[in-house]
Amino acid sequence: MTLTGQDPALLRRLNAAAVLRTLHAADELTLTQLVKTTSISRATVEDVIAGLDELVEEVGIKVGDPRPVGRPAKRYRFRAExxxxxxxxxxxxxxxxxxxxxxxxxxxxxxxxxxxxxxxxxxxxxxxxxxxxxxxxxxxxxxxxxxxxxxxxxxxxxxxxxxxxxxxxxxxxxxxxxxxxxxxxxxxxxxxxxxxxxALAEHWCGAAVGAKDVICLLAGRSVAAGLLIGGKLHAGRNGAAGEIGVMRAFGWYTAFDRFLAYGGDAPSGEAAVRVFEAVREGDAEAAAIVRAFARDLAKGVGAAVLTMDPELVVLGGGLSGAGELLAAPLREELAELCLFPVRVESSELGGExxxxxxxxxxxxxxxxxxxxxxxx
The missing domain is CATH 3.30.420.40 (ATPase, nucleotide binding domain)
Structure with missing residues (x-):
């Protein structure tokens, strides 16, 4: 973009955005550091800061900091609060x-x-x-x-x-x-x-940080998938991208019923906990239930993997707490179905x-x- 003297409002907005972005990404910066990082003149940075008093504040010398020789450098912070x-x-x-x-x-x-x-x-x-x-x-x-x-x-x-x-x-x-x-x-x-x-959360602060193409599962009493393509959320034209579970041939609607049958009268979340505890104790029936669930998951996930060719599948939702007990068999099932191996990681963000x-x-x-x- 070429800016001229006829674009003062836009230029000021660009300068203000550059200063705010730089401060937002740092804890504190001196005026000199702001000038160097933004490549904006010192006078302009000072002028911009004067108009951003709601979001930017000058920081004084903290108790315990060494006293500078001469005039202390002006230091600023972004007011996240x-x-x-x-x-x-x-x-x-x-x-x-x-x-x-x-x-x-x-x-x-x-x-x-x-x-x-x-x-x-x-x-x-x-x-x-x-x-x-x-x-x-x-x-x-x-x-x-x-x-x-x-x-x-x-x-x-x-x-x-x-x-x-x-x-x-x-x-x-x-x-x-x-x-x-x-x-x-x-x-x-x-x-x-x-x-x-x-999926957006996993890309921001979870298992998919830095990844570009991701399938994120929410697996529990029901199963659904969210898609990130090129690091951006892909919701689709009608907001229905990833709604693989509506295809009943994949078995996602009834996949969790195995946990419920094993858990007896236990609530759905507790039934799953019982199954995974039994797997840890070497229960062959419980291990078969988890493998069958992973096989059902892999049918729909495998179709999405073959379509997207992602670098990562994140296993989230209520069953993510099982960790490798579920991630490992899902990884193995996908290896059988897909052309290339795909990384499978369990979410650590829990119920939030x-x-x-x-x-x-x-x-x-x-x-x-x-x-x-x-x-x-």
Whole structure:
């Protein structure tokens, strides 16, 4: 881009974005370091900083620091606490809200229990309540929330955040979540599918950091897949990319039933724990159940691997805690089905992966508003 004297507003915006990005990526920088890193003149950097008092502050000499000889260098930091984002996971069994500062550091988490049978109005009321609770806990007003990211089960319309299809929550299809959650943030309410946002979290701070092409599974009572292509979330034209489980021939709908049969009357999560504990103790029946589950997983994942040729498959969701007990047989099954070996890793983000993806979705919006110079 060629800038001329006729572009002063754009030039100032570009300079401000460069200074903010540089400070955001560092703890503290001197004025000299800012000038060198941004390649902007000293006078311009000082002028830009003067107009960014909400997000940039000058840092004084700390107690215990050596006293400089002569005039101390001006030092600045990015005020991550000047704004916040919230990530909200609205699922069949829980509603979880994470509040983060503008550097993505989680400063509070609040959770409430729901069930698949919870009505739509009550589920939305629980979501609104849990967001208010987390904001109160850190003394943040809705006007200080720059974006609210929301993750939920079902196919989400990429255009407006409405739930198009949901087979896990009765009455959830058709819900307009941005409207239902209006007023909880000054910024927009951004909605995405839970598995897609779990993939976003893995790429941000989980097993897929640095990877470009990734398949992320959420495996538990149900199974779903999220796709990253070129390091970017791929939701598809209708928001339905990765919905492999609808093809019942792959067996994802009934795969978990084996765990339930072994666990007897135990709840679904506890039934899986019993199976994996039995595998550790050398139980042949339990080992066969895990192998059969991995085989069912591999049918759908293998089709996606052959389509995408990814560098990584991340095993997330409730069964990720099994680690290599499930990752190893899945890896072996995929090796039998696919042309090339593919790396399989278990997520270490636990039950917060979906909410963390919602945080990342909100942060992306906030960062574009701070550092971008064009439309989102």
């Amino acid at each position: 000047a704004g916040h984002v919230v990530g909200l996971d609205i699922g069949p069994h829980k509603v979880l809200a994470l509040t983060a500062d503008l550097k993505g550091r989680i400063v509070d988490r609040r959770r409430t229990v729901v069930t698949p049978e919870t009505g739509t109005a009550d589920r939305i009321a629980a979501a609104r309540s849990v967001v208010r609770r987390t904001l109160r806990a850190v003394g943040v007003e809705p006007g200080q929330v720059r974006a609210l990211g929301v993750a939920t089960t079902g196919v989400v319309d990429p255009a407006d955040g409405r739930i198009l299809i949901s087979d896990r929550l009765p009455g959830w299809a058709g819900v307009d979540l941005p409207a239902a959650l209006d007023g909880l943030a000054d910024g927009p309410v951004l909605v995405g599918n839970d598995t897609n946002l779990a 992966s979906v909410a963390l993806g919602a945080v990342r979705l909100a942060l992306d919006h906030a960062e574009h508003a701070m550092f971008g110079v064009g439309p989102a």
